[in-house]
Amino acid sequence: MDALSQDTKTRILDAAETLFTEHGFEATSLRSLTSAAGVNLAAVNYHFGSKEELFQAVLTRRLDPMNQERIDLLAQYEREAGGKPLTCEKILSAMLIPALKLSRDPRRGGKDFLRVLGRAYADPAPFIRNFLSAQYAEMISRFKDAFLKALPHLTKQELTWRLHFVMGALSYTLAGTDALKLMAQVMPQDKDNDEMLLQRLAPFLAAGLKAPLGDTKKLELVAGD
Amino acid sequence: MDALSQDTKTRILDAAETLFTEHGFEATSLRSLTSAAGVNLAAVNYHFGSKEELFQAVLTRRLDPMNQERIDLLAQYEREAGGKPLTCEKILSAMLIPALKLSRDPRRGGKDFLRVLGRAYADPAPFIRNFLSAQYAEMISRFKDAFLKALPHLTKQELTWRLHFVMGALSYTLAGTDALKLMAQVMPQDKDNDEMLLQRLAPFLAAGLKAPLGDTKKLELVAGD
């Protein structure tokens, strides 16, 4: 009864999280999904309305709490700092720690969920894009403000670009796709691997964020051919 | 006759590049694809064997020349340096310039192709993963060697991680997905936007690569809850 006794909605969400991870949204059929969840085929449309709404529900279940945790942690750090601007590393911690905690918690979907999220980032379907933008809006705006104070040498525009790069490295890394098999022979043990990961990611991103403004001469482009 | 006079294979590849960009691999049907290309439905299976092989052909057509260009440019820089190790920025240029040139050249698929590539990075389908690994193997290995010489303070393992982050930021940026609509109000003009982009990306990545090794204390994790 243990795992099977959950209610239908949860069973569907759990199965969807796994299968969307493995095959993506389009390639996952409701027939395989409901049969993996041990529920009737019609249950998805009854409880969620449609396959698209189910996908959004899969994301919301994990994303809402994680982003709220990020916002709360940032606020706590700011309270502790008593008005003084936070360091770059501290702000990054407020972003990374909730994500890492989620990835380590199998009861909240763990790495599976972060992989679904990583794929969603790259999906051009409008219903996904709009949904993600709305979900992240508040968190992004708060962290942008914090970074602006921590990095006074950056213009708003420059910071926006750099946050763009940060989100890229972060999503690629947390999703753990490693499309190019870079990590093939690098990881001897899986133990505390994700902790290591963020220990390495944070200094990399902090250095990038703190970098002086780019020299226009550094990247010379052959315009002609 | 101009655009329509191309041979069937090319017409299919062009239409596939566009449609895979807009809807992804699974969500693009051969019926819509062949009708957009103005060819018979059976033409894809006749010329490419299957939908999967068509997808690989779409990637190869652009990826092979771009990665060869990267390798050649790196070799040229190394020749010019005459044995001395290259700077981080110079090596990054050898990665970024061919990608940027491709993205600016509509005759080679331009941004459309890079978006297909960005999505492929996040796709878990084995036939895509294996294909990408093989395509990138040589380029990655050469650039890893170059970076190792340029960044002697990094271990091989640390460099592998940082290259992972670099590829993340690069693919997210070049794919131009901007899942979180960060850039909404930032881009006043589209002109030479991508040039600006890499002018900003290169310093960011160079600073990250050159960062000192991470302090284990910087990111404190609450292990318990």
Add this chain to the structure above:
DNA sequence: GCTCGATTCAAACGCCCGTTTGAATCCATC
């Protein structure tokens, strides 16, 4: 123990999918 809304179920609906087939057409070669 009957009622009634909530939930589950098997079955079907209509549609689109990737692929195959075999005949029709093209076109360089003899």
Add this chain to the structure above:
DNA sequence: GATGGATTCAAACGGGCGTTTGAATCGAGC
């Protein structure tokens, strides 16, 4: 101008898709 391989074509194949339906079942409240 007949030949024959390469290509195009319309049509069909078998199957899976998301969704809907209407009856069966459940279970708390009277």
